[in-house]
Amino acid sequence: MEIILATKVGFCFGVKRAFNLALKTSKAVRPCQVLGPLVHNESVIRKLQESGVEFINSLDEAKSGVIIIPTHGEDPEVLQRIKEMGIKMVDATCPLVKNVQDLTKDLHEKGNQIIIIGDKEHKEIRSIQAVIKRRGIIIDSEEEAFRLEIKNKSLAIIAQTTQNPVKVKEIIRVLKKRFKNLKFYNTICPSVSAYQEGLKELALRVDLLLIIGSKTSANTNRLVEIAKAVGKPVYHIENASQLKKKRFLNVKTLGIATGTSTPDWLIKEVIQKLKSYAP
Ligand code: SF4
Numbered sequence: 237m238e239i240i241l242a243t244k245v246g247f248c249f250g251v252k253r254a255f256n257l258a259l260k261t262s263k264a265v266r267p268c269q270v271l272g273p274l275v276h277n278e279s280v281i282r283k284l285q286e287s288g289v290e291f292i293n294s295l296d297e298a299k300s301g302v303i304i305i306p307t308h309g310e311d312p313e314v315l316q317r318i319k320e321m322g323i324k325m326v327d328a329t330c331p332l333v334k335n336v337q338d339l340t341k342d343l344h345e346k347g348n349q350i351i352i353i354g355d356k357e358h359k360e361i362r363s364i365q366a367v368i369k370r371r372g373i374i375i376d377s378e379e380e381a382f383r384l385e386i387k388n389k390s391l392a393i394i395a396q397t398t399q400n401p402v403k404v405k406e407i408i409r410v411l412k413k414r415f416k417n418l419k420f421y422n423t424i425c426p427s428v429s430a431y432q433e434g435l436k437e438l439a440l441r442v443d444l445l446l447i448i449g450s451k452t453s454a455n456t457n458r459l460v461e462i463a464k465a466v467g468k469p470v471y472h473i474e475n476a477s478q479l480k481k482k483r484f485l486n487v488k489t490l491g492i493a494t495g496t497s498t499p500d501w502l503i504k505e506v507i508q509k510l511k512s513y514a515p
Contacts, residue, residue: 238489239510240442242434245503248427248496250330251275254307255284255499257328262289265324267301271314272359274306274328275497276453279475283499295321302326309333309363332397333360336423337367343392343421344368351375351384351411353404354396358454361396381410391418397425398455398496400432400462427496428455435459435493439468442491444484447472448506449495456495463493476505481513 247255254274262268262284269290273281281291292298295317302324305315309329318325329337344350350372354361365372375381393411395404401424408420439445445463447470449456456472463470471483484490490510494503 237484237487237510237514239507240438240489240491241503242431242438242491242493244427244431244434245492245494246498246500248425248431250307250332250425250427251280251497254304254328254330255280257326258284258289258304259287261302261304261326262287265302267299268304269298269301270304270306270328271295271298271310272306272308273452274304276456277450277495277497277499279502280497280499283501298323304328306359307333308359309337311363311366313366329363330397332425332427333363336360336394336397337364339421339423340364340372340392340394341367343394344371347390348392349373349386349389351391351393352396353393353399353407355454358396360398360454364394375407378406378410381407381414384411384414386415389417391415393418393420394423396454397423398428398458399424400458401429402462402465428458431455431493431496432459432462435462435491436466438491438493439463439466442489443469444487444489445470445491445493446506447493447495448474448502449498450474453495453497456498459493459495473506475502476509479506479509484510484513 258274267290269292303318305327307330340350352372352374356374445468447459460470460472
């Protein structure tokens with residue numbers, strides 16, 4: 237079986253930066269605590285725990301030492317509270333997410349109604365909403381765009397950094413039919429787009445697509461959606477232990493794609509196991 241990797245695999249720039257910041261900080265200050273998951277990948281979290289990094293779910297659990305803010309960003313009120321508690325803070329918010337927060341705040345202050353295309357429950361969306369005191373309207377489908385009721389306001393539309401551009405385009409198309417005074421600011425992360433484009437190119441060359449990434453990772457789930465949409469058989473795993481040999485029977489060419497928070501060590505483990513299937 238021939239194995240072909242997508243043009244972009246492994247950590248994106250924001251995840252690599254956060255991972256390295258956490259490792260570096262844990263060597264310098266203890267306790268080193270991350271407020272929530274640093275990134276959406278369990279293997280990465282485990283690796284950091286082995287290096288002494290602790291994970292807390294709320295500031296009530298915080299001890300002195302240092303608190304690291306994850307890639308998805310945080311509510312400015314929470315950041316302020318950390319300062320007031322006198323705990324050192326390291327901000328690992330991805331600079332691109334920070335840019336989206338700043339842009340959203342600016343557009344909101346200029347009087348626009350902010351529409352966010354994304355997942356209401358995702359931490360990035362919650363952090364973006366928090367910078368405008370939760371005044372944005374979040375939609376995630378064409379149906380929700382059809383149902384939107386807004387009068388006499390200019391609309392500024394942004395998207396979660398990990399959104400599928402095709403889906404966003406469809407939602408914008410609906411909004412444009414319904415509202416005149418509207419502007420879309422493309423906040424989809426270029427890295428995410430590159431991983432998605434790489435997957436589409438790969439799909440043309442292989443019999444089966446193997447996608448490695450956490451089921452909690454929005455951008456990995458997006459890759460699975462895209463692979464299904466292009467009609468290619470897709471197999472989504474989180475790590476090598478989930479591989480099932482029978483899925484590769486009659487597969488001559490296998491394509492491997494990953495989410496932006498899938499570490500290189502997981503990719504290597506998967507490839508090693510796949511190679512052991514060779515007769
Ligand atoms: S996917 Fe993009 S926005 Fe998200 S962490 Fe990576 S570089 Fe930053």
